[in-house]
Each structure stands twice: as C-alpha cells, then as structure tokens.
Amino acid sequence: MTKDPISPEFRTYLYTCMVRIRKFEEKITALSQESERMRGMQILATGQEAVAAGITAALEPADVIISNHRSHGHLIARGADMKSLMAEIMAKETGVNGGKAGTLHLAIPEINALMTSTVVGAGPPMAVGAAFAQQYRHTGGITVVFFGDGAAAEGSVHEAMNLAGVWKLPVLFVCENNCWAGAQPHDVHCATQHIFKRAVGYDMPGKSVDGNDVEAVYRLAMELMEHCRSGKGPALMETMTYRMRGHGEQDHQHYVDPRELEMWAARCPIRCYGKQLLDEGILDEGRIRSIESDAETEVAASVAFADASPYPQPETALKDVFVQPPIA
C-alpha cells in the first residue's frame, strides 16, 4: 500500500477504515437503547471518521497516540482488535482493559494507543510527557494527541503547548473542532473562530483543514508530522468537522437546528469520499457494498464475542491499583 503519492489501494484503505468506524459506532448507538447490554456513557465521534482515518494513516508504527472520550475511531484506525474493543465497551472480562475502562478510558498500549482521558484538556499535558520520552530516548517517534474545541478552553492545553514549544517536543496537537462543547456552540465557548491561530503564541506551525476530507486531513497530517519528526518542535492541526451525535447517546440534541444537522449530513465524510472514489473509478458499487457488508460482519462478530463474554469476577475489582500493592 503506497501512502504517498496516494495510491488507489491506499484510498480504498482510507474509505474502508472510515466505514468500519461508522458501522462500529452505529452498532453502539443501537445497543445503547438496551441498557442491559450497553451500560455507561457512550460518547461517539460519528461524522468525524475522516480525522481518525486520515491522521492515523500518517503515523509510523513507533508513534504514540493519546485520545479522549471520543476514542473509538482513533483506536480502530490505529489497529485495535474490534472484538476486544467491543467487549471492553460492554465492560466484559475479555475487553482490552478487562472491563475496567469501559467506553471512556480505553488504553491499548500494544498498538501505541497510550492512554485516553475523559478529563477534557488532560491529554495534551500527558502528550508532552510522552513526547519528552521520545525526545529523551531519541526514538524518532512522535506523539499525537486528539482533543476537542471545547477542551481547548482548559488551561492545561495552554500549559502543554507552551512547554512543548519551549522544549521543541515532537508532539502534534490535533484539535477536532466539531462545533460543539456540550450544548454550547463554538462561538459561545471559544473567543476565536479558529483554534489553530493559537499556535503562533507557542512558536509552532498551526494549520486548519476540512476535517471531513480524509485525504486533506492525511496530507496536512503528513506535512505537520514531518515538522515534528524533524526536531523543530510541536505543531497544531485543527480539523473542521462536526459532531453528528450529541455529547453522549443520552443527548438528543434538542438545542441543534435540524437544518445544521442536514447540512453536515450532506457533507458526511464517508458518503462524499465514496462518491469521489466512484466518480474516479477507484471503487464500484459492488466494491462499496462489499466493504460495508464486511464491516457489518466484523462488527456483528465483535458484538457476539462481547455478548458471549462474562463480566469480570468481582474479586478482580480490587486488583490493578498498584504494580506493587501496599503491604499493609
């Protein structure tokens, strides 16, 4: 698969990746109606698939990502096993974190998905630490941290960008600007229309991109990651996208103008890219149907696996607090 220049094979990969993420999250939406099977807060990134697919496609194996409460797409795109991911979201023993993470705190270090945090704005300072470790050990790797436009209001994000700027750390700050912070639209929670403009304050490059255009996301990610890899320090990338679901599956978006949702639905990154690939003859209708059906089969298998898995044994609730437990 040639990534650059973008080959037909790679474009098919980007499309397939987005479809797999969408089908996975659509299943979570459906399961969320059944509290017996899907507990907890399910917070989805439906509509933001192009960011997950485009950014992670630009990563090298040694690179690290740090995600947030909308992590499913990042993790699937980074290579998470869908069965153990679904099992974890359903809090089962066979989940990637043994049922202790649930949907919100997924950590899969084996695919270099180092951590997720649902404390919005907490990812960037931790990314500074991870990037420092890469710089300190001369691994050549970089750290990518995903945060939202709402999280950008947290002081920790500013502190992290400042330290990364001072120490020239190899970290790419990726702001997924999805237009909403809880029930507050961007202009109510943010003094500037564009988060990327803050980069100048930390002496790093900052650029914005159409976050629903997967190839544009990929190209800008490659450009800014090259900057990070070159030793010149951090970069800030803002992807302009949209949160099609609410803040969580319990949020039915009563505060959103339906015309806004329609407008963004028409800009769906998967539908638009699928049409483009059809028009350019990269894919045909049959291939698109088979990509969708393969994804549905994979998702169904993950649900069957999770359904068949037990909840963790009660006694394991007391484990994993410390590596070396207190002697007392």
Next chain:
Amino acid sequence: MNQKTFGQALNEALAIALELDDTVFVAGEGVGISIHQDPNMPTQGLLQQFGPGRVKDTPVSEAAIAGLAVGASCMGLRPVVEIMFFPFITLASDMLINHAGKLRYMSGGKSSFPLTVRVKAGSGFGAGAQHSHNLEAWLAHCPGLKIVWPSTPQDAKGLLLSAIFDPDPVIVVEDMMLYRMPGDVPAGDIRTPLGKARLASAGTDCTIVAYGSALHTAMKAISPLAEQGICCEVIDLRSLVPLDKVCILESVRKTGRLVVVHESIRFCGFGAELAAMVAEEAFDSLKGPIRRVAAPKIPVPVAPTHEAVFKPGPQDVIQAVRETMGKRALS
C-alpha cells in the same frame, strides 16, 4: 556514617538515582538554576553535574509538570518532578489524582506510572496560607498514589530513592523546616522501604504516632512525660500510603493508648484515619480515649503569635497524652 543535612541527603539521593539509571530525569520550576544558592536545597548542583538533558527547568506550569511526569512515566521513564510548595499541588492535582492514580487501574493493569513528585511542605516560616498547606490527607484519600514523609536525613535519602525506583506514583513530602537538620546518612544507594514505620522511641504507656516535623515535636514531649512517670512509645510513620498498620496496632495493643500528632488540620486529617483504624482493629486493647494533636481548621497564619496557635507544640502533645492517661491537665 556521613553527617549530612536533610536537604543534602535528598540531594545525594537524586544524584545517586540520576547516576544509576538513565531513565531517571529531574524536572520542575528552578530545579536547575534556582533563585537559591544553598547547599541545603535538594536540587543544588545537579544541573552542573548531570546537564540540562537530565535536569530540566520548566515553565511556571504545575499542570504541565505533572503531565510531563504522567506521560513520560507511561512511556517507561522515571520522572522526578518538583512541586515547589504543597498548596500548588492543587494545580497539578488533575494529573496526579485523575490520571497517575487512576489510569493504571482503568487500563486493567496495562499502564504504569513510575513517577515521583517531590513536594515542599511545612509551616512555620511566615509565608502564609498559599505557600503553606499540608494536603497529605487529601492525596491519601485518592486511590493509586503512595505517600511518604521522611523526618530524618537518613530516611529523606532512603525514602526518596525507594520512591524513585518504585513502580507506582509516589508523592514524597519534604518538610522545608527540616532541610537544615543534620544527621547521620549512610553513603551509597540506601533504600528505606515504603510502608514500614520506624520505632523512634520505645515505651510502655502510650503510643504516639507522628510524621515529618511533628515527629520532632512528639520527641520533645517524651522526656517531660517520662519525668511525670509516663513512658511513651513514638512511631515515625514514614509512609502514609502504604500504611504500616501492623506496627501501629502492635504498639497500641502493648500500650493501650494512642495519640496522633500532625501539623495538618485535624478535621478530616490523616490522624482521623489512624484513629478510626485503631478503633476498628484494636478497640479491645484501648485503655483510654484516642487523642489527636493537630492544627485548627484555619488557613496557615502569618503572624508568629497566630502561627503558634496553628502549629502543635510539645505542650499540646504532653496535654493529649495526659488526657488519654486519664490525668488532669497540669496547671
């Protein structure tokens, strides 16, 4: 034995750790070039010895300092970061409490955070409440964090070295009022195990548990008490989490009495946990009421006359021991 001050002992521990293990680095506000040129400051001279790659001055940015430690430790380094004054840990607390303390558990044991946070603490130097506020009970309440608090130069070195090489996040509280205190400090890589209290003085009539500066307050009380015919056993806790329950319970079962001494606020203070633990686990051994000697629930004052009200002294310890012995106050 070498004679070292408490601050020099900490400095020696940091130098040994940096020497021993390339994954150890030191970071914080002024840990390299400090406004203080004082051999009793724990990070004095480390920058010159180990260079700016290992000893990192940071911006005034506690959340970023703590985030640096969390992210770097998760990647396998052993960060040793400094929070300049204990109250400033509130600015770093999200990273420590919600992340270092919880992410190992939430990852199902896949992530580890072998980080050390050195916190400068204490009261009694007239700096006021935003530079003096001991928050150990607050941190001890939170799962996933270990907390040690040395009272002697030897333990300052031994506990810091143990903390740095412990696989979990450890908060090392350094009582600034002790930095200039001299003591015997063994040379080389000495380790004081986490979770092991120290018998500071053996006795038969009443157990006094203390840590940090309060340990010395307690020690000043035992001679006058001995003169009154009360022989106290003093336990230097050294480690709040993990807690050496065995040592405390064995002592209370022997003496039948417990007095806890700390410089932090009494209400919901760490002494409340010790009192409750002993009441739950050794109630039948108790011959008198448990007493806590601690600070009133006020911000740390500045005026020396006010500070004296805040900070427990030997007389407060004597009074508490006499009360638990069923003796009236001395007039």
